Amino acid sequence: MTTDAKATDAALQGLIGYRLRRAWIGIRADLAETLKPFDLRMLTYTALVLIDGNPRLSQAQLADLMDVERPNLVAIIDELSKRGLVHRRRDVNDRRAYALELSAKGQTLCHEATDAVQRHEDRLFGSLTAADRRAISAALALIAERT
Amino acid sequence: MTTDAKATDAALQGLIGYRLRRAWIGIRADLAETLKPFDLRMLTYTALVLIDGNPRLSQAQLADLMDVERPNLVAIIDELSKRGLVHRRRDVNDRRAYALELSAKGQTLCHEATDAVQRHEDRLFGSLTAADRRAISAALALIAERT
DNA sequence: TATTGTTATACTCTATAACTATA
DNA sequence: TATAGTTATAGAGTATAACAATA
Numbered sequence: 001m002t003t004d005a006k007a008t009d010a011a012l013q014g015l016i017g018y019r020l021r022r023a024w025i026g027i028r029a030d031l032a033e034t035l036k037p038f039d040l041r042m043l044t045y046t047a048l049v050l051i052d053g054n055p056r057l058s059q060a061q062l063a064d065l066m067d068v069e070r071p072n073l074v075a076i077i078d079e080l081s082k083r084g085l086v087h088r089r090r091d092v093n094d095r096r097a098y099a100l101e102l103s104a105k106g107q108t109l110c111h112e113a114t115d116a117v118q119r120h121e122d123r124l125f126g127s128l129t130a131a132d133r134r135a136i137s138a139a140l141a142l143i144a145e146r147t
Numbered sequence: 148m149t150t151d152a153k154a155t156d157a158a159l160q161g162l163i164g165y166r167l168r169r170a171w172i173g174i175r176a177d178l179a180e181t182l183k184p185f186d187l188r189m190l191t192y193t194a195l196v197l198i199d200g201n202p203r204l205s206q207a208q209l210a211d212l213m214d215v216e217r218p219n220l221v222a223i224i225d226e227l228s229k230r231g232l233v234h235r236r237r238d239v240n241d242r243r244a245y246a247l248e249l250s251a252k253g254q255t256l257c258h259e260a261t262d263a264v265q266r267h268e269d270r271l272f273g274s275l276t277a278a279d280r281r282a283i284s285a286a287l288a289l290i291a292e293r294t
Numbered sequence: 295t296a297t298t299g300t301t302a303t304a305c306t307c308t309a310t311a312a313c314t315a316t317a
Numbered sequence: 318t319a320t321a322g323t324t325a326t327a328g329a330g331t332a333t334a335a336c337a338a339t340a
Contacts, residue, residue, distance in 0.1 A: 009200035017178045019287035022214050024171040026294025031164045053156035067172050096316045096321040124293045136286040140166035146271045147173025243298040243339045
């Protein structure tokens with residue numbers, strides 16, 4: 001940082017968007033690094049976790065959960081499917097939809113990656129109390145809710 | 148939301164990155180809407196505010212403040228410069244660098260946009276106490292700091 | 295040598311319209 | 318007619334290497 005303290009600008013200090021962007025950029029780069037050994041991006045990782053926790057999810061449901069447009073989810077599932085991590089089964093009751101499921105390989109990778117991500121967040125936020133971490137999580141959920 | 152409560156997944160609940168991404172997507176879309184009448188994007192707006200508060204900033208310093216790579220700032224300043232909102236003056240002491248300054252028109256637009264953004268955040272977060280808002284802002288700054 | 299601004303480039307993420315097949 | 322998945326496409330945002338001018 002070559003810039004002096006004067007540069008911390010009052011108008012931006014209160015601006016949630018500015019704060020949020022900087023936090024997001026940091027976390028994103030950090031998470032990408034953590035997930036690289038598993039050949040996962042944040043979006044492919046998130047999809048894995050959500051399918052693991054909610055088997056037989058449709059792509060539309062998953063896109064909704066992930067805040068991703070449905071067309072953009074296709075490439076994500078394509079990638080996971082080609083790697084044999086996710087299976088696209090047809091839904092029995094609605095033959096338009098898929099019922100997404102993890103393969104055994106997908107479950108293993110998901111859990112290994114989750115361990116790494118958890119260790120990583122512990123390293124970053126380990127010094128905070130559990131209450132602080134819950135407060136941060138709640139604050140972010142609140143923002144997501146209101147927008 | 149067509150998905151049931153079961154889909155809220157334990158592994159993701161604690162995951163700051165997931166929370167942060169959803170909050171960021173919401174705020175970003177919201178801010179874009181607020182700034183559209185001024186023909187500003189979040190990045191061009193942020194540049195305006197920071198130059199307004201810190202005249203004679205160089206592009207390298209501004210890029211640092213904004214968490215943007217220097218090559219990516221060029222187009223941002225180009226756009227503001229073409230619209231006559233920002234002047235690229237040569238720095239007297241270092242002829243490699245610019246000393247960025249807002250024009251009168253740039254200052255006016257910056258202040259009008261800031262009013263709109265402030266009103267918008269008040270609308271979103273007005274029901275929170277000032278202490279809550281400071282806590283959110285501090286939490287985000289903490290995340291940005293640690294990454 | 296190092297830094298400022300720049301060009302070129304590539305990759306990711308995001309967003310919209312329109313198609314198909316089922317419902 | 319409506320929905321699920323898909324294709325195509327366009328636009329932002331982000332990241333890296335390399336160059337000219339200046340320090």
